Amino acid sequence: MAINKFMRLALKVLSYPDIDIRKTYPLERSIRYLRPPALLPKNRWRDHMILSDGREILTRIYSPMDDAGMDTLLFFHGGGWVTESIDTYNKVCYALACATRSCVVSVEYRLAPEYPFPQGLEDCYAAARELILRPAGFGFKAAGRVTLIGDSAGGNLAAAVSLMARDQGEFCIPRQILIYPATAADHSAASPYPSIRENGSDYLLTAKRICEYIDLYKRSDQDLQSPYFAPLLAQDFANQPDTLVITAEYDPLRDEGEAYARQLRDAGNRVTVYRMKDALHGFMGLGTGYVHVRRAHALINSFLSGRDRDESAGQLA
Template sequence: MALHPDLKKFFESLPESDPNQKLIPEEQRKFMNAPVMPLEKRVQVHEVEDRLVPTAEGNVPIRIYTPVKKDVYPILLYFHGGAFFSGNLESHDEIVRPITIESGYKVIAVDFRLAPEHPYPAALEDCYNVAKWVSENHKELDWDGENLAVAGDSSGGNIAAAVSLLARQKKEFPLTKQVLFYPSLDLDFGDISRYPSLSENRKGYGLETDALPAFNSFYLSGGADPRDPLLSPIFEENLENLPVALVITAEHDPLRDEGELYAEKLKKAGIRVEKKRYDGVVHGFLAKWTHLEEYAGVYELTGNFLKKDL
């Protein structure tokens, strides 16, 4: 399907990207961390609370979203995107709010440490440790003690998948569901021919294939192996006994095919998977394009998936 007319008009208005421009995390954060929608226009929830979670690596800031006043809640941990070097609680606030309302979950967004100041495994450690903290403080958080899910977009989808793998390995708490929005699941860019979408959507759709190695180099700067499954979950050979999954992809996204391949690999391992590709749209559409009728339903779809089997 062709690019949605509104998106086509938007991208045609942008200046052509400079492939030789040096990527400076601090400069990119100014642009990438800016919310799209004013606070007063965002979905309203019953309560929002900012807290710090103590861990062995230091305090991790979190934001707790409560949909309505109840005695107990299922809990969803949300990990923001931003190529591991940008994004924060503010940049993804407008995404977390509708997920909170549509799902009925108490949602905890995690402001994990960013690369290059903190390369792998810092982000994964922070997110895993917050999940563990939730499981150990269920009374304080009014958790129902049964339903604990993870979700994330782009690099946050990578972290959600990796936390699921790590939780299965360590057996310190159970996870029930994982939601992966246009996830980045393969950080090895030695051969881009592995996924046709890397060529089909190489240029002109916002996120560009040629920029991916530089974006992810900050997370890998500590010398980590990009084929390690906790860095690139697509390389995990055993996907059995993982949480049921919802995988959402975008047609005009270089990362489309790795997300869809991961969904198929989960299915072959016996995991119940729901998969949805949104046509005519690009990577990162949750924040930028869900005002369009064709994509607004992504939050209801997510909520329905999370509410199943409660």
């Protein structure tokens, strides 16, 4: 659906320019967690706890209806590293499992500001390590082909885990899917990415709110120089997984997500990029009744099957 002038006006009103998430995040969490959880078939999901450095990390495993998948998707949810949870992402993850006919493992990583960078990232890295090296602990005979996937802050975490896995050499990640990911550290008016200014005030997620999320996530300004905090800061983009990047046309994070894809491609990695026309940040949460979600599922299936090697429609140069 194209965004007409009436929708633009409504979006501007709903962008809440005067609310400071640094002060209101406890209330926002409470409101989100009050939503009734998505009703899922009881035999299609189960919780599993992993242990890392004496700390328990909750994961939730979703199975497709026909159990036909050969893939396992390790999912990191969005929410600015501050809000959202595996509960609020039930619908997203189960829909993804059914659409891809794959198992989806969602990670309940620790949230900022109570647990600032890099603690949530460490949880995601630990989950990836356990799934890839010890799949039997998740109840799998084998994990199949593992793909990291995340949206927004979760896309940031997926990219950071891939960089960290390469640098530490403990395991290999074959593929990653980054959905409207945050990859930069600066979202002020000085940002080099035009989408911050073009889409940064009237399309629900604002540049101001991104800056506030960054403030909650970081421990200090030194974190703003870390490629694990902002993957675009990496000095070396080589030896990264095959990558699918999906961005949204009216998203302030659009250009930095596409810039990250170009860096990966220029370093010799196989990368597919798709800009979702007329889409806003966060569209994956809308449900399969929306064309953007169905299109994203189709893109993900093409990527998982390898068909995207021969498909160029919608990709960016």
